[in-house]
Amino acid sequence: MANPGGGAICNGNLHNHGKQSDGSASGNCAKNGIVKEAQQNGWPHVYDKPLVESFEEAPLHVMVFTYLGYGLGTLFGYLRDFLRSCGIEKCNAAIEREEQKDFVPLYQNFENFYTRNLYMRIRDNWNRPICSAPGSRFDVMERVSDDYNWTFRFTGRIIKDVINMGSYNFLGLAASYDESMRTVKDVLEEYGLGVASTRHEMGTLDKHEELENLVAKFLNVEAAMVFGMGFATNSMNIPALVGKGCLILSDELNHASLVLGARLSGATIRIFKHNNMQSLEKLLRDAVIYGQPRIRRAWKKILILVEGIYSMEGSIVRLPQIVALKKKYKAYLYIDEAHSIGSVGPTGRGVVEFFGLDPRDVDVLMGTFTKSFGASGGYIAGRKDLVDYLRVHSHSAVYATSMSPPVAEQIIRSMKFIMGLDGTTQGLQRVRQLAKNTRYFRQRLNEMGFIIYGNEESPVIPLLLYMPAKVAAFARHLLNRKIGVVVVGFPATPLAEARARFCVSAAHTREMLDTVLENLDEMGDLLQLKYSRHRKSARPELYDETSFELDD
Amino acid sequence: VPGRAEQWPSLAPAYHLILEGILILWIIRLLFSKTYKLQERSDLTVKEKEELIEEWQPEPLVPPVSKDHPALNYNIVSGPPSHNIVVNGKKCVNFASFNFLGLLDNARVKAAALASLKKYGVGTCGPRGFYGTFDVHLDLEDRLAKFMKTEEAIIYSYGFATIASAIPAYSKRGSPFHLHGLPGSRCPLNLKCVLFCFFLLKNPRKARVTRRFIVVEGLYMNTGTVCPLPELVKLKYKYKARIFLEESLSFGVLGEHGRGVTEHFGISIDDIDLISANMENSLASVGGFCCGRSFVIDHQRLSGQGYCFSASLPPLLAAAAIEALNIMEENPGIFLVLKEKCERIHKALQGISGLKVVGESLSPAFHLQLTDSTGAREKDVTLLQEIVNHCMNRGIALTQARYLEKEEKCLPPPSIRVVVTVEQTDEELERAARIIKEAAQAVLL
Numbered sequence: 001m002a003n004p005g006g007g008a009i010c011n012g013n014l015h016n017h018g019k020q021s022d023g024s025a026s027g028n029c030a031k032n033g034i035v036k037e038a039q040q041n042g043w044p045h046v047y048d049k050p051l052v053e054s055f056e057e058a059p060l061h062v063m064v065f066t067y068l069g070y071g072l073g074t075l076f077g078y079l080r081d082f083l084r085s086c087g088i089e090k091c092n093a094a095i096e097r098e099e100q101k102d103f104v105p106l107y108q109n110f111e112n113f114y115t116r117n118l119y120m121r122i123r124d125n126w127n128r129p130i131c132s133a134p135g136s137r138f139d140v141m142e143r144v145s146d147d148y149n150w151t152f153r154f155t156g157r158i159i160k161d162v163i164n165m166g167s168y169n170f171l172g173l174a175a176s177y178d179e180s181m182r183t184v185k186d187v188l189e190e191y192g193l194g195v196a197s198t199r200h201e202m203g204t205l206d207k208h209e210e211l212e213n214l215v216a217k218f219l220n221v222e223a224a225m226v227f228g229m230g231f232a233t234n235s236m237n238i239p240a241l242v243g244k245g246c247l248i249l250s251d252e253l254n255h256a257s258l259v260l261g262a263r264l265s266g267a268t269i270r271i272f273k274h275n276n277m278q279s280l281e282k283l284l285r286d287a288v289i290y291g292q293p294r295i296r297r298a299w300k301k302i303l304i305l306v307e308g309i310y311s312m313e314g315s316i317v318r319l320p321q322i323v324a325l326k327k328k329y330k331a332y333l334y335i336d337e338a339h340s341i342g343s344v345g346p347t348g349r350g351v352v353e354f355f356g357l358d359p360r361d362v363d364v365l366m367g368t369f370t371k372s373f374g375a376s377g378g379y380i381a382g383r384k385d386l387v388d389y390l391r392v393h394s395h396s397a398v399y400a401t402s403m404s405p406p407v408a409e410q411i412i413r414s415m416k417f418i419m420g421l422d423g424t425t426q427g428l429q430r431v432r433q434l435a436k437n438t439r440y441f442r443q444r445l446n447e448m449g450f451i452i453y454g455n456e457e458s459p460v461i462p463l464l465l466y467m468p469a470k471v472a473a474f475a476r477h478l479l480n481r482k483i484g485v486v487v488v489g490f491p492a493t494p495l496a497e498a499r500a501r502f503c504v505s506a507a508h509t510r511e512m513l514d515t516v517l518e519n520l521d522e523m524g525d526l527l528q529l530k531y532s533r534h535r536k537s538a539r540p541e542l543y544d545e546t547s548f549e550l551d552d
Numbered sequence: 553v554p555g556r557a558e559q560w561p562s563l564a565p566a567y568h569l570i571l572e573g574i575l576i577l578w579i580i581r582l583l584f585s586k587t588y589k590l591q592e593r594s595d596l597t598v599k600e601k602e603e604l605i606e607e608w609q610p611e612p613l614v615p616p617v618s619k620d621h622p623a624l625n626y627n628i629v630s631g632p633p634s635h636n637i638v639v640n641g642k643k644c645v646n647f648a649s650f651n652f653l654g655l656l657d658n659a660r661v662k663a664a665a666l667a668s669l670k671k672y673g674v675g676t677c678g679p680r681g682f683y684g685t686f687d688v689h690l691d692l693e694d695r696l697a698k699f700m701k702t703e704e705a706i707i708y709s710y711g712f713a714t715i716a717s718a719i720p721a722y723s724k725r726g727s728p729f730h731l732h733g734l735p736g737s738r739c740p741l742n743l744k745c746v747l748f749c750f751f752l753l754k755n756p757r758k759a760r761v762t763r764r765f766i767v768v769e770g771l772y773m774n775t776g777t778v779c780p781l782p783e784l785v786k787l788k789y790k791y792k793a794r795i796f797l798e799e800s801l802s803f804g805v806l807g808e809h810g811r812g813v814t815e816h817f818g819i820s821i822d823d824i825d826l827i828s829a830n831m832e833n834s835l836a837s838v839g840g841f842c843c844g845r846s847f848v849i850d851h852q853r854l855s856g857q858g859y860c861f862s863a864s865l866p867p868l869l870a871a872a873a874i875e876a877l878n879i880m881e882e883n884p885g886i887f888l889v890l891k892e893k894c895e896r897i898h899k900a901l902q903g904i905s906g907l908k909v910v911g912e913s914l915s916p917a918f919h920l921q922l923t924d925s926t927g928a929r930e931k932d933v934t935l936l937q938e939i940v941n942h943c944m945n946r947g948i949a950l951t952q953a954r955y956l957e958k959e960e961k962c963l964p965p966p967s968i969r970v971v972v973t974v975e976q977t978d979e980e981l982e983r984a985a986r987i988i989k990e991a992a993q994a995v996l997l
Contacts, residue, residue: 094847097822103792104763106722107851115854126681127853129690133673134683141687167677167684168863174677177670184674185666191632192656193665193872194836195649200623200954201969202639202648206630228838229710231862236712241613256861288608289601301610329605332613363613370863374675376709389614392623398956400712401832405632406665407866410674486682 052456053275053315058466058531066466066496070118073468077117092150114490122472123149125487128479131158133176134167136507140484159482163512165502166486170343170459171430172507173414174374180417184409191405199391203402211408215379218415219349221359223388224381226411227396228403230338230368231257233378236395238334239265241364242303247287249280249331250305253313258305258336267303268292274313277321280304284329302331308340308351308367312493312501314454314462316344319351323361334364342372343459348418348431354457373414375407434459434506437513441504444517449530453499461502463520463529470527471498477526481519622937627951632657635975637949644949645980647970652805652916653876653886654975655836661875668871676864680853684864692870695877696841700811701821704850705843708858709865711830714840715798717858718828719767721851764793770802770813774953774964776911776918778806781817785824794825804834805916809884834880837873839865886974890916893981894972900985901970906996907939907988910967919953919967920988922996929957932966935995940968942991948984 083089093116096106124145132139140159143152167174177185187207197203208226215224227233238261242248246267250258252274262269270287272279284302291298304326306317317335326333337350345353350367352359359365365381380390391397418427438459445452451464465471468489475487489498504513524530596604617624630638634657637646655661668688678684689707696705708714766788768779781797788795799812807815812829814821821827825848830840842849852859880886891914898913901920911918925932933952940950953969972981 094845094850096847097845099789100792100794103794106763106794106848119854127685128683129685129687130683131687133671134675134677135673138683140683164683166682169677174673174675176673181669181673185669188665188669188868189662192634192658192662192836193869194651194656194832194838195633196651196656196832196836197633197649197951198954200626201951202627202629202633202637202646202949204626204628205633206628209628229713229858229862231858232710232713235716256857260857285601285605289596289604298608299610301613330608330610332610368863370675370677374673374677376675376863376866385616386614388617388624391626392617392621393956395956395959396712397623398954400710401830401838404838404866404869406669406868407674484683486678 051316051318053454055313055315055453056451056532056534058451058464059533062466062531063496066468069467069469070495073118073121077113080117081113092147118468120149122468124152125472125475128484129154133174134164134169135175136164136169136172136505136509136512137161138164138167138484140479159479162479162482162484163508163516164484164505165516166484167505168339168371168503169374169505169507170372170434170503171348171374171414171418171427172505173372173417175507181410181413183413184406187409188406193404193406195402195404197401198399199397199402205402205405205408207405207408207412208402211403211412212379214412214415216381218419219352219359219365219381221365221381222384223386224379225387225390225394225397226369226377226379226403226408227394228377228401230370230376230378232396232400233366233368233380234258234336235261235264236400237366237380237390238262238303238305240390240393240395241265241334242267242301245292245297245300247292247299247302248305249283249287249302251275251307251310251317253310254305254307255311255336255338258307262305274310275315275318277318277325280322281325284325284331288329302329304331304333306333306335308335308337309344309455309458309460311339311460312462312488312499314452314458314460314501316340316354316455316458317351319355319357323357327361332363333361334366335362337365337367338378339371339460341367342418342431343434344457346431347428348372369411369414372418373411375410375414377403377407377411430506434504437504437506437508440510441502441513441517444513445520446532448517448521448524449532450520450524451532459504461504462499463502464497464499464531465529466496466498466531468498470529471500473527474500474523474529477523478519483516483519622933622952623954635973639944639949642944642947644944644947645976645984646949646973647976647984648949648951649973650801650833650917650971651836651973651975652834652890652971653836653880654973655834655876655879657975658836658876658879660879661836661872664875665868665872668868672867674866674868676866678864679862680859680864686864686867686870688867688870688874689864692874693841695874697843699877699881700827700843702827702843702845704846705841706849706852706856706859707831707839707841707865707870708856709839709862710858711800711832711838711840713858713862714830714842715796715828717856718826718842718852719765719796720857721855722763722765722848764791765796766793767796767798770797770799771806771915771917773801773917774919776915778802778813778816778912778914781813781819785819788823795823796826796828797824799827799829800833800840801915801917803829804880805887805890806914808887810834810880810887831873831876835873835876837869837876839869839873890972890974893974893976893978896978897970897972897981897985900981901988904989904992906992907968916972918970919964920970921965921967925965929966936966936968938995939988939991942994943984943987946987946991948987950988 080089084091129141130138131141140162142155142157142159144155145152195203211226212224216222234257242265244266248262248267248269250262250269250271252271270283272283287299287302304322306322309316322333341350342348344351352362363382368378369375416422420427438457442452442456442461453462465474471487471489475485478485485500487500493499627639633649635646637644676684676686693705693707697703766784768784771778784795802812804810806813809815814824826842826844828842831837894916895913898909901909906923907920908923909918910921922932936952940952943950950968953967955963957963
């Protein structure tokens with residue numbers, strides 16, 4: 001997963017991508033004619049820069065210390081467990097009822113070893129409660145622990161105006177109430193909160209129809225269907241699309257909802273290496289040529305599951321190559337654009353627009369409204385027959401309540417804002433501001449010498465910390481300096497690659513970003529986090545940013 | 553032994569040496585010769601592979617759906633789905649939404665949600681672990697735990713995801729789950745069936761490490777019956793299983809204070825390991841919660857997939873749920889009112905020729921099924937739809953109960969769902985009963 005060095009990574013090894021590796025100016029999409037088709041369909045933008053992604057490896061001594069750290073933690077864990085079982089140390093965890101002591105234990109002791117002994121030490125860095133809107137600044141409630149993180153208590157103080165680098169607020173649309181949200185208020189007063197029925201029974205409101213038409217228009221597809229929860233959209237609709245006898249090719253680092261949906265469907269799952277087109281092609285070839293294992297019958301369908309932007313890596317899917325592969329091998333493509341809708345692409349339409357492709361090439365476009373639209377819920381969009389089928393056969397439509405009306409109105413309002421249908425160009429400006437902020441932040445972090453993963457253009461920026469102790473120190477120090485960051489460790493990431501993940505937002509001003517960067521600089525020196533061996537120079541940017549400004 | 557060594561070369565007979573030499577030569581030959589794999593005979597050439605790739609045709613991604621499918625011609629509600637509802641352009645009284653306590657339209661609930669909207673906006677932009685925990689969520693969890701008299705509660709942002717995340721958090725592959733009446737595999741509870749399943753676990757060594765769970769619904773949505781909780785608790789202690797109770801329909805309906813089936817039967821809440829409910833019926837909000845002892849619930853904070861990997865509940869919905877809880881606590885008399893209305897309409901709907909009432913008299917959501925089925929499910933569905941249309945044209949909004957026909961293990965027969973709410977006046981109940989009688993007569997006779 002960690003490929004050394006930066007530079008253009010175009011693993012063009014498809015038959016029709018022969019000349020890929022010279023990084024030609026015509027980019028990734030030129031060879032299979034997709035660019036031409038896209039232009040004929042009137043797409044305004046053609047992606048013509050080579051993708052720059054980097055996953056630098058850490059120096060050896062860092063990995064050694066990381067594993068040592070975990071080893072030491074585990075040893076101490078065993079010691080403390082021993083002391084607890086002897087009774088020398090008090091056990092703070094909740095225990096089973098007296099009457100049920102002779103039941104088969106609910107949890108295996110070892111299942112919770114990691115939680116009890118490693119996670120518990122640093123768990124004050126997660127689940128931090130806030131008490132304001134998750135905008136560019138928020139208020140964190142202060143909590144302290146008297147017994148080493150087993151229980152927390154609120155002191156009652158609130159840490160105000162903490163800079164928010166953790167919430168998924170890409171376009172800055174999650175903010176406390178202002179006049180532009182008036183329609184949401186009106187819908188709340190008229191429609192109420194809940195719906196109390198399913199889509200098939202009495203739960204389809206005119207608001208839902210309006211929203212679905214708008215989503216289809218936004219994505220430039222035939223039809224769309226919305227659901228009340230993004231996670232449930234994946235886990236309940238993938239089983240409706242594929243079943244036994246079908247094959248799912250899923251990326252290594254797919255989100256838990258995609259994995260759950262794939263497992264629930266009962267299809268055979270094969271995993272290809274993250275964003276690795278050779279691995280995917282090999283699997284596709286083997287699947288089509290050899291068919292199902294043992295019985296050798298052909299697969300009924302092959303579905304490729306990928307995400308637009310991977311949230312833990314910050315990498316962007318290699319969509320042109322995947323579309324070419326899918327066309328050659330007649331597979332179907334399902335993209336989960338949870339993080340990329342609204343945040344990449346010149347007008348915020350997601351990875352499909354980012355690469356200048358035709359949305360009709362992707363069979364199932366899925367996304368969520370939580371991140372860029374400041375609401376909640378998910379959607380699936382595509383051809384009309386696909387959406388009709390899902391309306392009839394999706395678990396969510398039959399058994400689950402539909403989306404709440406004010407939430408639907410918030411999405412309608414945000415989408416109109418981004419599309420410019422409210423009469424201003426503010427939406428477009430925000431998309432461009434996000435792109436600017438992303439590039440600036442990534443460039444400065446690279447200059448400082450941190451190891452950053454992911455694509456240059458992705459607003460999700462993982463900064464590698466590696467050692468478990470540094471994870472805790474980083475988050476705590478930054479909170480003291482009034483910056484809120486998200487740190488992630490095992491099991492969401494590989495054991496030795498704990499990281500801090502920044503989510504840049506269009507609502508962040510240059511001053512906020514500069515404040516954060518200064519503090520990161522100091523933290524980097526304090527905690528020795530500047531591992532990168534490829535420090536970029538501080539020369540001025542080579543591409544002209546001002547070409548994106550509408551008004552100067 | 554020195555003497556022995558001198559004799560060694562001469563003592564070995566010639567044929568022995570020759571045999572060993574041949575053996576060594578044979579081994580060398582085997583080592584260097586090409587190995588034959590059986591598959592190589594049938595290995596495909598590149599040309600054949602390309603042909604296979606070209607010839608293969610997958611099934612279409614989705615099979616075509618007929619335009620007349622009832623799910624594609626669904627009811628569209630213009631405006632709020634409250635007591636007076638406008639369905640497909642017609643004004644009706646709502647007998648189809650699960651708005652048992654009439655809180656969908658309540659001014660206090662809306663005001664609380666509005667205050668929350670002003671302060672927090674709409675979305676939370678993150679899962680609970682990453683700054684998605686708001687003080688409103690902590691408040692709601694606290695209130696729910698206090699209301700149900702348990703130690704702890706955990707909320708989810710979607711009702712369906714609640715039980716779907718809770719159960720997998722505790723089960724491993726191979727631990728038997730006796731699912732009786734679970735949403736998605738809704739079978740009527742059969743005590744004999746439960747006993748039989750337990751007898752199957754005869755192997756004592758295996759039985760000692762397999763966890764046993766009984767999952768039941770408090771009030772079954774498909775049949776309108778209440779689960780026999782006292783017997784289940786006895787079984788629990790006899791066979792050392794844990795009970796997971798799904799109370800979506802019975803929370804806020806049964807019991808003196810609306811605490812559900814446990815209060816209805818007078819069973820101590822500690823005997824139930826996990827209670828899961830959704831806030832979409834009585835609490836007129838969106839989302840779900842689980843409550844129980846900290847020992848059980850705390851595990852879900854790290855292993856509940858719908859909790860850890862999904863954005864948290866929008867704060868305005870949580871604030872609405874808190875206010876709805878306040879209303880429930882302030883006037884516990886509404887549960888009695890609801891019960892009376894249920895009994896009234898049950899009585900009124902008895903004796904309709906052609907339709908029978910399925911469900912107990914204290915269930916606010918019950919079914920009307922055809923007494924004599926035509927034999928084909930499709931025809932039954934069409935007949936019932938005609939009755940529904942007849943009622944809707946006269947101002948009573950009803951719906952058929954919908955299922956995913958291929959997914960249900962015991963698919964219930966087609967039926968019309970009737971929902972009773974506190975907002976329905978006695979006069980409206982009488983009118984509804986009358987119109988349904990007339991519709992049944994007009995369509996079935």
